[in-house]
Amino acid sequence: DTAVSQTPKYLVTQMGNDKSIKCEQNLGHDTMYWYKQDSKKFLKIMFSYNNKELIINETVPNRFSPKSPDKAHLNLHINSLELGDSAVYFCASSQEFQGLGDTIYFGEGSWLTVV
Amino acid sequence: DAKTTQPTSMDCAEGRAANLPCNHSTISGNEYVYWYRQIHSQGPQYIIHGLKNNETNEMASLIITEDRKSSTLILPHATLRDTAVYYCIVPPSNTGNQFYFGTGTSLTVIP
Numbered sequence: 001d002t003a004v005s006q007t008p009k010y011l012v013t014q015m016g017n018d019k020s021i022k023c024e025q026n027l028g029h030d031t032m033y034w035y036k037q038d039s040k041k042f043l044k045i046m047f048s049y050n051n052k053e054l055i056i057n058e059t060v061p062n063r064f065s066p067k068s069p070d071k072a073h074l075n076l077h078i079n080s081l082e083l084g085d086s087a088v089y090f091c092a093s094s095q096e097f098q099g100l101g102d103t104i105y106f107g108e109g110s111w112l113t114v115v
Numbered sequence: 116d117a118k119t120t121q122p123t124s125m126d127c128a129e130g131r132a133a134n135l136p137c138n139h140s141t142i143s144g145n146e147y148v149y150w151y152r153q154i155h156s157q158g159p160q161y162i163i164h165g166l167k168n169n170e171t172n173e174m175a176s177l178i179i180t181e182d183r184k185s186s187t188l189i190l191p192h193a194t195l196r197d198t199a200v201y202y203c204i205v206p207p208s209n210t211g212n213q214f215y216f217g218t219g220t221s222l223t224v225i226p
Contacts, residue, residue: 004158035216041200043159043216056213090158101147101166104214106158 003027004107006091012113013081020077021110023091031055031097032074033104034066035090043090049074050097078112086114119203124221127197133190135220137203140184146208148179150188151216152199159202159216162188193224 006023013019025032034046048056052068063079078085091107120138127133139148149164163170163177165186170177176189190197202219 042218043153043202045213045215048213092159101164103149103161103164105161108158109156 003105004091004093006089006107006110008110009108010111010113012115015081015083015114017081018077018079019081019112020075021089021091021112022073022075023107024073025091025093025105026072027093027095027105028072029093029095029105030071031094032068032071033092033094034074034076035092035106037088037090037109039087047074047076048097055097081114083114086112088112119205119217121201121203121217121220123218124223126223126225127190127193129195129224129226130192133188133193133197133222133224135188135190135201135203135222136185137187138185139203139205142183142205143208144183146205148177148183148186149204149206149214150175150177151202151204152197153202153219154196154199162201193222195224195226198222198224 004025031050033048037043046060047066049068051071065077068074088109088111090109092104094102094104096102147164147166150162151159153159163175165177179186200219200221202216206214
């Protein structure tokens with residue numbers, strides 16, 4: 001069973017469109033994250049959610065709006081897509097938010113290409 | 116926060132031990148050292164983590180120096196499937212244990 005799963009795996013869309021990436025974890029974790037990996041392969045945290053509540057927003061444009069309907073799901077909605085949004089987006093989860101010694105588990109990524 | 120420094124790239128012969136170093140000289144007493152790897156086109160994969168003592172699991176061993184300022188990840192018998200970027204991460208304890216990934220070490224296992 002896949003612990004952290006995200007859909008779609010690949011997404012090609014035009015500038016200006018609105019798109020969503022879904023994420024689900026079956027680990028029973030309280031905390032979920034979105035990370036972005038750009039063309040230079042830097043992996044940066046975007047958001048952290050703990051028990052459905054936003055904890056951290058790392059200066060991400062407000063075109064990006066995460067939504068957590070329950071603690072097992074964290075979806076990422078992106079409005080008015082721009083070329084610079086092209087990247088790989090990784091969902092992740094961990095048992096606790098400030099759990100020292102806790103481990104983060106990542107999904108397989110969603111490849112977004114904006115043309 | 117604790118910064119980490121890793122070599123940009125390393126090669127290792129298949130079947131030999133791969134030793135990946137990491138410096139984290141500003142680590143605080145309660146901050147852990149984590150290792151992840153990312154195989155091409157896949158998500159980051161957890162390998163191992165430790166606080167003070169050396170750790171071993173089915174994937175690797177983690178050796179942490181006594182002063183905790185550096186560590187080494189050891190893959191005892193590297194295979195071609197171990198070719199990946201390896202990240203040494205020390206989540207800062209004062210920022211909610213957020214994982215910040217650096218550039219990592221690109222390990223190439225050579226047949």
